[in-house]
Amino acid sequence: MNIIITGASKGIGLAIAKTFAKQGTKHCIGICARNKNELRRAEGELKEISSIHDYYCAPCDVAHENEVNEFVSAFEDKFGPVDVLVNNAGFGIFKPVLEITKEEFESVLAVNLRGVFLFTRAVLPAMRKQKSGTVITISSLAAKNGFSGGTAYCASKFAVRGLMQCLFLEVRSDDIRFVTICPGSVDTDFFVSSNALPSQSLKSKKALKAEDVAECVNLAVQLRQNADLSELDIRPTNPKG
Ligand SMILES: NC(=O)c1ccc[n+]([C@@H]2O[C@H](COP(=O)([O-])OP(=O)(O)OC[C@H]3O[C@@H](n4cnc5c(N)ncnc54)[C@H](OP(=O)(O)O)[C@@H]3O)[C@@H](O)[C@H]2O)c1
Numbered sequence: 463m464n465i466i467i468t469g470a471s472k473g474i475g476l477a478i479a480k481t482f483a484k485q486g487t488k489h490c491i492g493i494c495a496r497n498k499n500e501l502r503r504a505e506g507e508l509k510e511i512s513s514i515h516d517y518y519c520a521p522c523d524v525a526h527e528n529e530v531n532e533f534v535s536a537f538e539d540k541f542g543p544v545d546v547l548v549n550n551a552g553f554g555i556f557k558p559v560l561e562i563t564k565e566e567f568e569s570v571l572a573v574n575l576r577g578v579f580l581f582t583r584a585v586l587p588a589m590r591k592q593k594s595g596t597v598i599t600i601s602s603l604a605a606k607n608g609f610s611g612g613t614a615y616c617a618s619k620f621a622v623r624g625l626m627q628c629l630f631l632e633v634r635s636d637d638i639r640f641v642t643i644c645p646g647s648v649d650t651d652f653f654v655s656s657n658a659l660p661s662q663s664l665k666s667k668k669a670l671k672a673e674d675v676a677e678c679v680n681l682a683v684q685l686r687q688n689a690d691l692s693e694l695d696i697r698p699t700n701p702k703g
Contacts, residue, residue: 463683464490464541466534468524468581469551471495471504473650474600477672478548478679479504483511490541491515494522494533495551516541524551524577525569534584543588546683549578549599549622554615554656567614574618579625590636594687598641598679599626603697605644615656619644623693630692639690641682645675646697668698 465482469475470493482489491508495501498521505519518540522533538544552574555566578599589595604612605619623642630640649669674696682691 463487463545464492464537464543465546465548466492466494466537466544466581466585467548467550468494468522468577470548471497471500473652474645474648474672474675475548475550476504476507477676478550479508480511481673481676481680483508483515486514489515490518490537492518492520492533492537492541492544494520494524496521496523524549524581525572527580530577530580530584534581538588543592543595544585545589545595547581547585547595547597548679549581549597551577552600552618553652554604554612556611556615556656558611559613562614570614571618571621574615575621575625578622582629586633586638589638590633593637595637596639596641596683597626597629598643598682600675601626601642601644603644603646603695605642606695626693630690634690637687639682639687641691642693643675643678643682644693644695645670645678646695647701648672648675668701670696670698 467475467478470479479491479493482491501519501521505517508517518537520533522529524530555562555570582597599622601622602619604616605623608616626640626642647669650672678694678696
């Protein structure tokens with residue numbers, strides 16, 4: 463399969479890439495992120511897992527249309543149409559509404575919402591032509607429940623669910639699947655990079671592991687092409703226990 467995973471230099475994205483890298487069937491796996499060094503390190507880890515796959519690792523900011531189009535064109539030129547796109551890149555800024563700046567608010571929407579729109583739009587023409595494909599977006603349980611300090615993040619994650627529902631209805635007649643995964647707290651660098659409020663983080667062995675979310679992605683992909691998981695919630699079984 464030809465697979466692209468955005469934001470895959472670490473955390474959930476890298477766990478997803480590793481899940482595919484561990485499989486015995488040959489894949490062409492494309493990963494992007496902004497930081498070149500972290501991307502190179504991730505590429506090394508994937509190659510150590512298996513050398514049977516082809517890897518395409520290149521920096522790309524999902525919020526920038528030209529970078530997204532260049533990444534997808536380069537991948538398609540090398541390997542052909544994308545079979546699976548995982549829109550995973552994302553971050554949050556958690557601040558009370560009177561403290562978050564307009565620029566901060568818009569930067570969250572640019573990555574978590576516009577990035578998904580841009581990447582999906584870039585892979586869709588080839589998927590439509592081949593009449594198959596799976597687009598998976600990592601949203602969040604914050605797409606279903608608002609919380610104090612979450613204006614930008616929750617707005618972006620609620621919105622991306624809407625985007626995915628519309629896309630599904632628009633192209634399901636072309637046999638393309640759309641899947642939205644809504645995880646609860648996952649133990650990654652997310653809360654550090656996002657400067658989250660302490661109450662929002664769940665850094666404990668009770669939190670989900672990135673691999674748990676990766677398993678959901680794999681499940682959605684492995685289902686027979688006529689079955690679309692559409693939307694999946696995953697949360698820690700006992701967050702406070
Ligand atoms: N961790 C959680 O509790 C949790 C819960 C629910 C949903 N999620 C969602 O899961 C996704 C992954 O989060 P994570 O926990 O794995 O976070 P993470 O450990 O901080 O990893 C985020 C990844 O996205 C990349 N990235 C960030 N901004 C980007 C951009 N503009 N363009 C391209 N790549 C970008 C980062 O690399 P660079 O910084 O180098 O670009 C990194 O590879 C996000 O969409 C997040 O909202 C996380």
